[in-house]
Amino acid sequence: MKTKILVIDDEASFRESLEETLADFGFEAVGVASAEExxxxxxxxxxxxxxxxxxxxxxxxxxxxxxxxxxxxSLPVVVLTAHLDSANTIExxxxxxxxxxxxxVSRASIEKVVAEIRALRMSAPSSETSSSKPFGQAADQQLIARSPAMRDVxxxxxxLSNSDATVLITGETGSGKELVARSLHSSSARASKPMIAINCAAIPETLLESELFGSVRGAFTGASADRKGAFQHAQGGTLFLDEIGDMSLPLQAKLLRALQEREIVQVGSAKPISIDVRFIAATHQNLERAVEAKLFRQDLFYRLNVVQISLPSLRDRPEDIQPLAESFLRVHAGKQPKHFSTEALQKLSRxxxxxxxxxxxxxxxxxxIMSKGAVIEESEITLGHEQPASGLDQETLKMSLPDAVESLERRMILxxxxxxxxxxxEAARKLGIQRQLLYTKMRAYNIVEPLS
Structure with a gap:
């Protein structure tokens, strides 16, 4: 007897085509036009x-x-759709x-998914000896995904929606790691509780410990009252640590203890505080190499790397460039709708x-901002390698030396x-200065990251 596969689709031509494809692969396909049937x-x-x-x-x-x-x-189900939608995929x-x-759907995709399910069913324990387990389970925040790599994300x-597992998100800077973290949180059972995000690279090392664990009055100069840290603010919800590869080894040890014991100790205190948080971390660094170089604790890496989600770079997901660009344009154009010309989109895609x-x-x-009309032309898109040269112009040459140095320094930092x-x-490494000096100069020049 042939193995049966159920096809539920009200479009007769597609249903019959899929039935024929499954028959070619040696299965008996049974087609119906509704879920009720x-x-x-x-x-x-x-x-x-x-x-x-x-x-x-x-x-x-x-x-x-x-x-x-x-x-x-116990029945594996594959959902088919004619219209891509991130929220529907996640749901x-x-x-x-x-x-x-x-x-x-291509024949190759059908063959692949059926083979995966068949292998899984054959390897699964029978229902007499084991209770059925879900084949798959979620999230939400609008992630735009047309490419296969991002759809896998x-x-x-x-x-992961029904799991409290620790997740490590890896990917290049700017690839959307925090958005994935927020999607993981918003689709979880902890969605009604807060998600607290801390960028380990953006906070001076001397302050990061108290930002994470909190502090008690008198713990250090200026600590005039008890102060909760990120772990306590995230109680019942999710704590997201971005750029965790930048964390110092001593602080890594304290973080490891918090993850293992599910309790923290505030700076200046000896009293442990129980915590209940889902932990998500992200990095653009290769933590395995950092472990080999003794820059990252191996035991902490294993604690973090329970489930890893690797985000592809944008150059590896070209199908997403146009829908992302159009989505951003709708946001930034505001009350005056604009769109890209075909040539402009082609320029972005290259x-x-x-x-x-x-x-x-x-x-x-x-x-x-710079476009004059409702259509953004190719000539109005300035890419990174086309940025105007930042050499000394006539205005800079007219400045006093201190003002000129300040102007040049500010432009180099930006x-x-x-x-x-x-x-x-990464910026501090490019400039050849310490990260702390970069923070000092950013404050001096009032340099603030633009809202994204």
Whole structure:
């Protein structure tokens, strides 16, 4: 007897085409036009099911939930959609979809997902000896994902929605690590509680400990009252530590203890405080190499690397450039709608974006401001390698030496920050100065990171 696969789609031509494809692969395909019809069948007879997102009556997500409920989560279900939508992908994975595929679906994609499910079903313990386990589970915040690599990220967010596991997000500076962290939080059971984000590279080392763990009155000069730290502010919710690779070794040891013992000790105190937080960390560095170089604790790395989500750089996801640019333009254009010319979009698509999504956002914002009309032309888009030279102009030459030095220093700092997507550690390395000196000069010149 051939293995059965259920196909739920109200579009007869697509349903029949998928049935034929599955028959070519040696399966018996059973097609129905609605989720209600599918629920009338004996679902234990099927290896898996395909369900369309847009169905009459009960929609695809409602049908997915009902199928999972009726089979006690034992039937793998693949959701099909003709329209890509990040929120729908995440919601489908949250409800337990095995995968979420976009129409038209290639034969290779069908063969691959069916093979994965078949291998998983064959290796799973029988229901007599083990309770059924979900095949997949989520998140939300609007992440734009047209590329396969980013859709895999969305699916990972969805599957993690019912978990409190520690997550390490890796990726280049500006690739969207904090947005992924916020999606993980907003799709979790802790969504109603706060998410506290701390950038370890943006806070001087001398202050980072008290920012994380809090301090008691008299702990140091200026500590006139007890002060809660990020762990306490995130109680019941999520603590996100960005650029954790920049954390000093002594502070890494204290963080490790907090993760292991689920308690912290405030600066200047000896009294432990219990914590209940979901922990997410992110870095643009290769932590495994940092461990080898004795710059990062191996035991902390293992604690953090329970689940890793690797974000692709924007140059590795060119399909996302246009929808991201158009999304940013809608935000920055405000009440005067604008759009890109075909040539402008082609120019963006050819660029490598060393600063990733953050650089694209800055380019779009600048183009929106400088564009004269409703259409942004190719000539109105200035890319990184086309920035005007920052050499000494006539105005600078007319300044006093101290003013000229200050002007040049400020421009160099802004250029380094912009070129490193405002990663202070990276900018300090480019400038050949200590990070603390960079902070001092940023304060002196009133340099503040622009809102993104």
């Amino acid at each position: 599918a629920l009338e069948l004996s679902l234990s007879d099927f290896l898996m099911a395909f369900i369309d997102f847009e169905l009459p009556g009960m929609n695809g997500l409602e049908g997915l939930a009902s199928l999972k409920k009726k089979t006690k989560d 489908a994975m949250k409800l337990g979809a095995f995968d979420h595929l976009t129409k038209p 969305l699916k990972a967010i969805g599957r 660029y490598a974006f060393p600063g990733n999504v953050r650089e694209l956002q800055n380019i779009v914002e600048r183009s929106s 250029s380094a920050l912009d070129g490193s997507s405002w990663n202070r550690s």
